[in-house]
Amino acid sequence: MERTGADAAPRAERVPAAGAAPGGGFVFGVADEERRRGVRRMKTLATGLLLAVAVVYVLAKWAGSAGAGGWTGFVAAAAEAGMVGALADWFAVTALFKRPMGLPIPHTAIIPNKKDQLGQSLGDFVGENFLSAEVVRRRLRSVGIGRRLGGWLAEPRNADRVTEELSTALRGALTVLRDSDVQAVVGEAITRRADAVEIAPGVGTMLEKIVAEGGHRRAVDLVVARAHDWLVEHGDSVMTAVSGGAPGWTPRFVDRKVGDRVYKELLRFVTEMRDMPEHPARGAIDRFLRDFAEDLQSDPGTRAKVERLKSEVLGRGEVQDLIASAWGSVRAMIVAAAEDERSELRLRVRAALLSLGRRLAGEERLQGKVDNWLEGAAVYVVTTYQGEITSLITDTVAGWDAEHTSKKIEAHIGRDLQFIRINGTVVGALAGLCIYTVSQAVGG
Numbered sequence: 001m002e003r004t005g006a007d008a009a010p011r012a013e014r015v016p017a018a019g020a021a022p023g024g025g026f027v028f029g030v031a032d033e034e035r036r037r038g039v040r041r042m043k044t045l046a047t048g049l050l051l052a053v054a055v056v057y058v059l060a061k062w063a064g065s066a067g068a069g070g071w072t073g074f075v076a077a078a079a080e081a082g083m084v085g086a087l088a089d090w091f092a093v094t095a096l097f098k099r100p101m102g103l104p105i106p107h108t109a110i111i112p113n114k115k116d117q118l119g120q121s122l123g124d125f126v127g128e129n130f131l132s133a134e135v136v137r138r139r140l141r142s143v144g145i146g147r148r149l150g151g152w153l154a155e156p157r158n159a160d161r162v163t164e165e166l167s168t169a170l171r172g173a174l175t176v177l178r179d180s181d182v183q184a185v186v187g188e189a190i191t192r193r194a195d196a197v198e199i200a201p202g203v204g205t206m207l208e209k210i211v212a213e214g215g216h217r218r219a220v221d222l223v224v225a226r227a228h229d230w231l232v233e234h235g236d237s238v239m240t241a242v243s244g245g246a247p248g249w250t251p252r253f254v255d256r257k258v259g260d261r262v263y264k265e266l267l268r269f270v271t272e273m274r275d276m277p278e279h280p281a282r283g284a285i286d287r288f289l290r291d292f293a294e295d296l297q298s299d300p301g302t303r304a305k306v307e308r309l310k311s312e313v314l315g316r317g318e319v320q321d322l323i324a325s326a327w328g329s330v331r332a333m334i335v336a337a338a339e340d341e342r343s344e345l346r347l348r349v350r351a352a353l354l355s356l357g358r359r360l361a362g363e364e365r366l367q368g369k370v371d372n373w374l375e376g377a378a379v380y381v382v383t384t385y386q387g388e389i390t391s392l393i394t395d396t397v398a399g400w401d402a403e404h405t406s407k408k409i410e411a412h413i414g415r416d417l418q419f420i421r422i423n424g425t426v427v428g429a430l431a432g433l434c435i436y437t438v439s440q441a442v443g444g
Contacts, residue, residue, distance in 0.1 A: 060072045147361065149357075194314055227270050231267050235267075239262075
């Protein structure tokens with residue numbers, strides 16, 4: 001239903017939503033309408049005062065011509081000067097927003113005509129006085145962000161809040177990321193890094209250190225012990241395998257004797273190797289590993305073989321599947337830890353935040369580091385993007401409609417400007433009275 005009467009906003013002032021507004025995005029809301037009503041009330045008051053002094057002037061002149069006395073001259077002079085002051089201030093206030101009485105008087109309608117220059121000046125003012133490196137540094141230094149941040153983080157409830165927000169952000173980021181994209185990036189990074197670095201010398205150095213420290217002996221002990229246990233459990237299989245490989249013309253009992261002998265010698269060898277730390281076979285393994293470690297570091301042929309093996313392994317689909325499955329497991333683990341308030345991840349993050357807060361609150365050196373870092377970051381932003389920030393102001397003002405800009409500004413400062421008209425009327429009247437009084441005194 002269409003609204004009518006006092007509830008309906010004036011059609012000339014009704015503006016569509018942002019983006020379709022003819023005023024460059026201006027929308028006159030309830031607060032703006034209330035301000036404009038206040039401006040209209042003040043205009044009525046100022047105009048009424050002008051009319052009042054005009055009536056007083058006419059009555060004073062009439063009374064003077066009727067012989068009412070010399071006082072009428074003083075009243076008429078005050079009223080006349082009040083009218084002059086009121087008209088002059090009306091012209092000045094009106095000239096800010098439009099042409100007085102529609103006349104093309106120069107240097108009127110200042111805001112509509114100078115809107116773009118005002119926007120440029122405003123952008124320059126903001127850039128010079130708010131976005132300079134010295135102003136930013138001085139302001140941030142006076143705030144003491146490091147100390148305040150430390151005191152804030154040292155509060156358990158604030159640390160809990162930050163932990164919760166970080167957990168939410170982490171879950172959101174992992175949810176947005178597609179597994180296939182992450183797997184492709186990780187797989188490519190691993191492959192590229194592995195291809196760019198020759199691994200043989202590093203493996204050789206590591207192997208040489210392990211052998212020198214005797215770290216490989218545990219592996220030898222494990223292999224020998226498992227081999228001994230396997231021989232004990234599968235003796236028949238070993239003897240059958242040896243007998244099955246004998247020539248067909250040999251008697252069966254000879255094959256069994258040979259198989260039994262081979263098995264016993266093999267079991268004896270493994271047992272002695274297991275129980276004797278100084279067994280010759282162990283020494284042979286040590287020499288082999290030392291020689292292999294040296295070849296990995298210095299022999300071109302060995303190093304080339306290792307590189308070919310590395311490329312073959314990385315190129316296999318099973319390795320890429322392993323990377324994919326590893327990422328999926330890691331992501332699921334991180335998401336579960338982020339959701340669980342009692343998880344080790346969140347507890348450690350909370351403890352780290354509390355510790356950081358206490359250190360920031362109590363250590364001036366750390367506070368200085370944080371303040372310097374923040375100052376440097378802020379200065380970099382304002383100095384690097386100062387032009388973009390000020391151009392946002394100038395471009396925005398340039399995009400405003402001149403008429404709606406004037407109405408918007410007048411709605412905010414119009415009441416104060418109407419007080420100028422009232423003050424001009426009162427001050428003009430007092431000045432006129434003083435001048436008339438002085439002139440009468442000097443003339444008398």
